[in-house]
Amino acid sequence: MTNASEPYVLNIGPQHPSTHGVFRIRVVMDGERILDLDMIVGYLHRSMEKLAEERTYTQNIPFTDRADYLAAMSSNLGLCLAAERLADVEVPERASYLRVIFAELQRIASHAMANGTLVSDAGAWQTPLLYMFREREKILDLFEMTCGARLTTNYMRIGGVAFEPPPEFWPALQELVDELPDRISEYEELLTQNEIFIARTRGVGVITPEDAINGSLVGPALRGSGVPWDLRKAEPYCVYDRMEFDIPIGTTGDVYDRFMVRLAETRESVKILRQSIAGIPDGPHKTDIPLALRPEPGEVYGRVEGPRGEIGFYLVSDGGPAPYRFHIRAPSLINLSLLREMAQGVALSDAVVALGSMDIVVGEIDR
């Protein structure tokens, strides 16, 4: 009797604890080892880009909330910057500062979620996730007191931001900024030296800088591979050119490096928040624009550095109040495309951790 084994097909998802949403991976496996995989997306497709062609630029802002629902502020900002460039709208300085504050808060919240779920995927039963939710809660509280929503904020406007933060916002923000460095140190102590966590993440899901660039990776996934690229430095928008912060990069490009880059970026965000609080001027928080903004015919590609990387908005105007073409370049979709290279030939457990380290948001992949 021969002892031959044959490969079999395993469907991970659309409902699975570690696909982070409705997303399906069709895996060909030999025992515990992954031979090949297909990624099947589209379970959350809402036809956003087509719907957007029927709505004005301002009406499209809520769509960006629902694309990347873990980083609504950053997506808002991306669309507003693109539309402002298309329509030549001036933004008051205070509004730019407010945008930076909220984008960085969103980055901290999103990275907390990303790192928490990554450690959860590595098997720590939700404890790190819930600790990181502690900070995320406070940030979402700040969002709620400013714009009434916690997740789908719809806060940025073309020409500024929707509301001036209430007076109690500033002490609460200061308190958060003061306690965040201690919290981050806590996570570093708890996780970065944990033997099991190191064994599960080091050398797993390695992406070389060449692969990262060929795969057009963005954000922490790219920087984890050691490529120093960050749009906040490379192509400063808002008031990032006045801020002092560093770009953390990884050494080997494995899951551990991506985790560490996110943790370090949180620290850098706190630095930016401090400088923004100190430097924010008085003044209006937005410029008035016509209800139906009609930009000159033309096209524009606006991009920001979101928590997951470059969020790009490609807008084409035909002179009407609604965009002729509206396209989102979603960082999650592009980062996900390297999962196949990372997961081929490794064990299922490693593939799950590698997927977790890419920090995908399915709403953004499917749009």
Place this chain on the structure above:
Amino acid sequence: MTDQPLASTPASPPAGQPATPMAREIIARGSLLQDAKNVSVPLKAAGAVAGLVFLTVNAAIAYIVIDGRLDGEWYDFRDLGNAMARLRAELDDTSAGPWLSYWVTGLIGGVGILSFLGGFLLIGSWIERRMLARFQIRVGPDRVGPFGLLQPLADALKLMQKEVLTPIGADKALFLLPPVLVFIPAMLAWGPMPWAPNMSYLDINVGLLYVISITSLSVLAIWMAGWSSNNHYALLGAMRTVAMMVSYEIPISLSLIVVVLLTGSLNLGEIVAWQGEHNVWLGALLPFAMFTFFFSSTAEINRTPNDIAEAESEIVAGFHTEYSGMKAGLFLAVELGNALLVGALLATFFLGGYTAFGLEEWIPPYLILAAKAGFGYFLFIWLRGTLPRFKIDQLMNFAWKYLIPLSIANVLIVAVEASIAARWDVEGIFIYGSFAIVNLALTVFAVRAWAKVIGYTPDLEHPVGPRFASKIGGLEAAREIQGGT
């Protein structure tokens, strides 16, 4: 669009107060101490009376114990085995023959063990969830009954109402059996547990062998469940379980052989009596064996950090993915029961069992054992709230490359020590004290030396923090930074 915040924004809370209603509710939730202050006067009086009665009863017990009138009598409640022996003697005197006493006492003991386990299953999941919630800065279930104590009942009711599905293509008979079969070893393994000097349901002289063999039976039920489910996740989980259990049987057996070598008995009661007699816990003498037993047990019963058989983030629920309703509930209940069983075994073998340096004269020994088993259970909860999960190959490596060779070395060392203890008649405290020191030192030395032999380095010198880029760029900048360091 106005310049003002939305009208629907709630009125701003006073400074220093949390902003959201939920945060306010969490902070406003009273502590247990505050709850105690609000207790009504009659309740306080009743509590005082109960406390006085408790003290009086305790004083009476103390008097009887010192008096020595209690020892070995049927009303000596510190050891329920005495009452059983008396009952047996009474029944043997009747004309019915020995079968009557055999059946009656067997039934009483069996019902006793089952009700202890059942009671624990009722409360165990509540304990675990509340404690995990503490570890995770949450509140945990607190809605059903006082402090949420009735939550396990509510869970069981919910599970019973759910439909029990059998997947298409499943092997019906094999699929039906495992939730029941998995209970059998979990219950039988409690048999030889010594609860007090005369209180052991199945006082057999090969108790340790019995425990090892009975607990390894559960792998059959798990394999049946995984195989018959017609589901790849279940099959993967079952394969992992079988590989893991077969591997970890060996370190467990080796760590228990050490106990036998030193105490000279396979009888669980005698192992505990040995510890009580010498006033020493075997865990202090055999630290490596205790660690091996504890760690391997986590693998045997699928607890973190070795819960790879039902790794939620990888294979959903492992071998019981396809089970629904109360069938899944049975698997979960067995998991709880097994955690307590391992806690009790850990206590029996390494933590002095029902003895506690003479305290067992005053407190019923079965309560001491229950407390120690509960401590073992707490350790499992603690690990679950703290550690990530190993990968299966790492786990196998750990068993075969580290635990088994080191356990064999441990057996050799303890064999030498046991023969020393048997040959020379030295005062216990000196010889066992020196054993404890020697074993601890040898454990530290052997673990380090073996790690060096195997070629394992802790890798703590690896840069922990990421580097910071001095300039922005693409591939060339990345290469420059790589080359520069």
